[in-house]
Amino acid sequence: MPGIKLTLPKDRELFAFVFARFIDGELTGIAEGQAMQYAPDLRAADFLARQIRDEIRHARLYKNLYAYVSPGSPAPEQSWLLRQITNPVSGRLWVEHCFLDKAVGERWVHYLMQMLIGHTQDTRIVKTLQAIARDEVTHIAFGETQVRARIAHSRFMATYLWGLYLRVDYALAAAYRLTRSVVSRRYSAEGAALLDQFFTEYRDKGLREVAQLLGVKPRRSVGRMLFSQLIYLVRWPFAGWWQNPVRAFRAS
Numbered sequence: 001m002p003g004i005k006l007t008l009p010k011d012r013e014l015f016a017f018v019f020a021r022f023i024d025g026e027l028t029g030i031a032e033g034q035a036m037q038y039a040p041d042l043r044a045a046d047f048l049a050r051q052i053r054d055e056i057r058h059a060r061l062y063k064n065l066y067a068y069v070s071p072g073s074p075a076p077e078q079s080w081l082l083r084q085i086t087n088p089v090s091g092r093l094w095v096e097h098c099f100l101d102k103a104v105g106e107r108w109v110h111y112l113m114q115m116l117i118g119h120t121q122d123t124r125i126v127k128t129l130q131a132i133a134r135d136e137v138t139h140i141a142f143g144e145t146q147v148r149a150r151i152a153h154s155r156f157m158a159t160y161l162w163g164l165y166l167r168v169d170y171a172l173a174a175a176y177r178l179t180r181s182v183v184s185r186r187y188s189a190e191g192a193a194l195l196d197q198f199f200t201e202y203r204d205k206g207l208r209e210v211a212q213l214l215g216v217k218p219r220r221s222v223g224r225m226l227f228s229q230l231i232y233l234v235r236w237p238f239a240g241w242w243q244n245p246v247r248a249f250r251a252s
């Protein structure tokens with residue numbers, strides 16, 4: 001859909017909704033502090049420390065964008081239901097965190113940013129999104145490198161992570177179903193068309209790219225998803241507690 005353009009003031013409400021959700025997403029970046037406790041080494045902990053500063057800076061930039069498109073009103077918080085559906089579980093194992101939070105979660109945010117950059121006619125919004133997207137690419141790349149290193153010798157881990165990804169994939173389909181009628185009522189025809197594109201074309205693109213990262217077939221399977229969720233929940237209390245960057249640093 002090359003001809004579609006989002007503009008102000010026509011798409012003020014859609015921009016406000018997206019930037020408010022981006023603020024929520026960036027603030028969850030503070031949770032990276034928890035992941036730092038079980039990073040495998042100090043280099044990884046150092047990356048997380050830089051990433052937290054990036055995310056805090058991004059939250060401020062999005063707050064400014066929100067005030068630009070919707071002056072005088074504070075950004076509303078996300079509804080509880082939408083938060084349950086769209087927030088991936090961040091994981092306790094290092095590989096789960098790198099996969100769910102960075103290789104998957106940030107990938108999805110980056111898709112949405114790319115779509116907005118390509119279809120927005122407003123220099124301030126586009127330039128801010130481009131600057132933030134450059135940081136997000138480095139976060140995704142770090143997550144992918146960590147995942148590749150840890151699945152290199154474990155087919156089980158690759159298929160387990162694929163099942164975790166399918167939870168995100170199905171959650172996106174559910175979010176689409178829940179929001180589609182609201183979107184077509186509340187936003188412009190261009191905005192509704194772009195959100196359709198996001199939840200269909202980008203959902204398939206994500207499926208292909210994540211399958212390629214893990215070296216598995218891009219096939220949806222409810223059984224695979226449930227199996228991975230079961231393993232995830234059963235081992236949740238026991239996973240990852242022995243690993244921390246301080247111990248690795250002293251042992252090296």
Ligand SMILES: [Fe+2]
Nearest residue numbers: 026054055058
């Ligand atoms: Fe960010």
Ligand SMILES: [Fe+2]
Nearest residue numbers: 106135136139
């Ligand atoms: Fe990020």
